[in-house]
Amino acid sequence: MAKTRRPDGHFMRNVAILGGGNIGQAIAKGLVEAGGYDPARIWITRRDLQHLESLRQRGYMVTSDNVDAVRHCRTILITVQPGQLVALLKTIRQAILPNRHFVLSAVTGVTIAEISKRLGNRAPVVRVMPNTAVAIGESMTCLAANGRDTAAVRATVELFGKVGLTQVISEEHMTPATALCACGIAFFLRAIRAASQGGIQIGFHPDEALRMAAQTARGASTLLLEADVHPESEIDRVTTPRGCTIGGLNRMEHEGFSSAMIKGLVTAAEIAASLFPKK
Numbered sequence: 001m002a003k004t005r006r007p008d009g010h011f012m013r014n015v016a017i018l019g020g021g022n023i024g025q026a027i028a029k030g031l032v033e034a035g036g037y038d039p040a041r042i043w044i045t046r047r048d049l050q051h052l053e054s055l056r057q058r059g060y061m062v063t064s065d066n067v068d069a070v071r072h073c074r075t076i077l078i079t080v081q082p083g084q085l086v087a088l089l090k091t092i093r094q095a096i097l098p099n100r101h102f103v104l105s106a107v108t109g110v111t112i113a114e115i116s117k118r119l120g121n122r123a124p125v126v127r128v129m130p131n132t133a134v135a136i137g138e139s140m141t142c143l144a145a146n147g148r149d150t151a152a153v154r155a156t157v158e159l160f161g162k163v164g165l166t167q168v169i170s171e172e173h174m175t176p177a178t179a180l181c182a183c184g185i186a187f188f189l190r191a192i193r194a195a196s197q198g199g200i201q202i203g204f205h206p207d208e209a210l211r212m213a214a215q216t217a218r219g220a221s222t223l224l225l226e227a228d229v230h231p232e233s234e235i236d237r238v239t240t241p242r243g244c245t246i247g248g249l250n251r252m253e254h255e256g257f258s259s260a261m262i263k264g265l266v267t268a269a270e271i272a273a274s275l276f277p278k279k
Contacts, residue, residue, distance in 0.1 A: 013041055015159070016073035018066050018088060019080035020046035020055075023106060026135035027077065028060060030163035034137050037162075043069040070095040075159065077104040077128075082276040085110055089118040098123045102152040104159075106130065108178050109276040112146060112171060124152035129177050130160060131185045139164030140184075142177035179269035187264055192217050 015031070017024045028044050031037040039059035045066050046052050056062040063069055070076055070092050080088055085107050096103065102124040105115055112125045119125075126149065130141040141160040145153045157166050169177060192213050199209030223234055239246040 012074050013037075014043065014073035015041065015075045015077060016043040016045070016066075016069040017077045017079055018045050018069065018092070019078060019084070020044040020052050020062075021079065021081075023130065023132060023134075024077075024079035025052075025055065026132045027079070027130060027163070028055065030134040030137055030139070031159075032058075033135070034162040043073055045069050066092050067095045070101070074101060075104065075155070076101050077106065079106045082107055082109055085115075085276070086118065089115065093119055096121060096123050102126065102149075102155065104128050104156060107276070108182075108272050109175055109274070112144070114276075124149040126152050126156045127171060127174050128156060128160065129174060129182055130164070131182045133185060134160075134163045137163050140181045141166045142169050142174065142181060143167070144169055144171040144174050175273045176269050178272045179265045183268040183272075184265070187261065188217070191261075 015037070017028055020028075024044060024046075028039075028042050031042060032039050039055075040061060043061040043063065044052060044055060045063055047064055049056070049062060049064055052060070052062045061069070061072075066088060076092075076096065078085070078088065096119055098121050103115065103119070104126050105112075106128050108129075110127075112127060115125050116122075124145070126143055126145040128141055128143045130139040133139045134141070139160065141164055143153065143156050143160070143166060145156075153168060157168065160166050167177075192210075195213035195216070196206070196210040199213055200206055204212065220234070223229065224231060227234075235249070239249070
């Protein structure tokens with residue numbers, strides 16, 4: 001078992017990320033990059049510590065001992081795969097104290113009730129679903145909790161507000177949020193990739209086409225977020241009768257562009273709902 005240096009004593013601000021995979025590491029990096037956390041306040045766990053060596057060198061508290069991480073942190077963020085959750089909860093069950101911790105779960109498809117039952121106590125549990133843009137402070141993080149856990153919700157909104165936008169939703173919508181926001185990163189990246197491939201075909205070099213497509217996508221998103229307008233109103237601003245924009249849009253719709261995106265989201269949501277084995 002790896003030995004780590006001891007924390008600095010500021011227990012209330014320490015965060016344990018149990019499961020140092022891609023999303024766990026992205027959250028850890030994002031919190032530090034946002035300027036709200038020193039690496040020494042973030043404990044991150046993984047069985048194979050070689051994958052966390054770069055974080056250890058940057059000052060994060062890296063360990064393979066989940067219980068040790070829990071004992072040094074108030075906020076416990078679980079980012080393991082659904083199939084690993086039951087064993088993890090069994091391991092940390094005795095270390096989680098209702099008046100000392102609150103638990104955040106980014107595990108797809110697992111309800112608050114299921115987590116609370118396996119922990120066997122009344123520690124607040126909040127479900128969260130960020131995406132990998134959390135590493136650069138641009139996540140869309142959805143979260144849900146029981147009505148009584150308002151303090152935990154406020155703390156979670158504050159935590160993830162440092163690394164992007166947050167949206168409090170009902171728990172029944174957490175699985176759809178996984179498809180739209182977490183899986184959605186890949187869907188939008190694929191759309192940008194397709195646009196860059198089209199750019200290559202009409203004459204640009206690959207690096208130029210990708211840069212131009214990515215910035216155009218950023219501009220489109222920023223228009224919607226900052227002006228608070230509907231996409232169609234901005235589309236209308238750049239379409240003219242018999243013009244090239246409407247011609248391109250209509251061709252993409254004839255080829256099933258919107259339908260394919262919608263079907264992809266629905267499929268992702270259906271799979272997300274089935275990832276955790278119901279017993």
